[in-house]
Amino acid sequence: MNQSIDKQQIHVAVLAALKDLVENARAATLRAYETATHEENIAENKYDTLGLEAAYLAQGQARRLAECEADLIAFQNLTPRTFTQDDAVAVGALIQLEDEDGETQFLLLGPAAGGLKITWNGLDIVVITPHAPLGKALLKAAVGDEIAVTPGAKQKRYEVIAIH
Numbered sequence: 138m139n140q141s142i143d144k145q146q147i148h149v150a151v152l153a154a155l156k157d158l159v160e161n162a163r164a165a166t167l168r169a170y171e172t173a174t175h176e177e178n179i180a181e182n183k184y185d186t187l188g189l190e191a192a193y194l195a196q197g198q199a200r201r202l203a204e205c206e207a208d209l210i211a212f213q214n215l216t217p218r219t220f221t222q223d224d225a226v227a228v229g230a231l232i233q234l235e236d237e238d239g240e241t242q243f244l245l246l247g248p249a250a251g252g253l254k255i256t257w258n259g260l261d262i263v264v265i266t267p268h269a270p271l272g273k274a275l276l277k278a279a280v281g282d283e284i285a286v287t288p289g290a291k292q293k294r295y296e297v298i299a300i301h
Contacts, residue, residue, distance in 0.1 A: 142231060142301040144217040147245065147262065150255045155209040158253075162202040169195035211249035220300045225277045228267065232275060233299040241298065246272055271295075 173191035220230050232244045243262045247253075251272070253264040265272040274284040278297050285294045 142219075144219055144229075144231065144301065147231065147255075147257050148212070148215070148217040150257045151212055151245070151247070151250070151253065151264065152209070154253060154255050155205070155212055155250060159202070159205045159209055162198065162205045166195065166198040166202045169198040208250040208253075212247065215248055222280045222300060224300055225279050226275045226297070226300055227277070231262065231301040232278075232297060233301070234295040235298050237294050244271070244275070246275060 169191065173195040175191075215229055218229055220227075224230070226232055226246060228246050228248050230246050232246065233241060234244060235241050243260055245262050245264045247264040247266060249266060250264050251266040251269055255262050255264075265275075267273055267276050270286045270288065271284075274286050275297070278284055280297050280300055282297045283294060284297070285292050287293070
């Protein structure tokens with residue numbers, strides 16, 4: 138990889154994506170609450186469950202909002218640092234992996250928000266956490282290490298190419 142990695146900019150991009158998720162979750166929660174409390178959704182008989190279903194949806198949306206807010210706070214509390222090629226993988230590391238087919242991918246080992254995808258300077262970066270099988274396997278790995286995970290029936294092997 139020829140371009141230099143600016144972890145501060147990547148951190149800002151992750152925060153922006155998480156703030157968008159919080160705002161979307163907040164809007165969805167508000168819509169679900171308004172639906173649940175709308176006068177047209179008051180049950181007219183014991184078989185009329187539209188209001189109850191709307192209330193369950195509102196409750197689920199509220200839980201989702203809380204998760205998004207917790208992810209945002211976890212990243213706000215993370216101070217980006219640059220790792221050297223001699224460092225082991227830890228939370229906050231941007232890891233460049235190559236699989237057995239020669240495909241390269243970039244993963245950010247974050248404190249939360251596993252599965253979040255961002256694009257920074259044309260680079261696709263996926264956030265993983267130490268709780269995910271790949272994150273657990275990468276924790277404390279170093280450049281040149283090979284790791285293996287079994288996400289399904291077939292084992293996948295990766296080599297750590299760089300740590301930023």
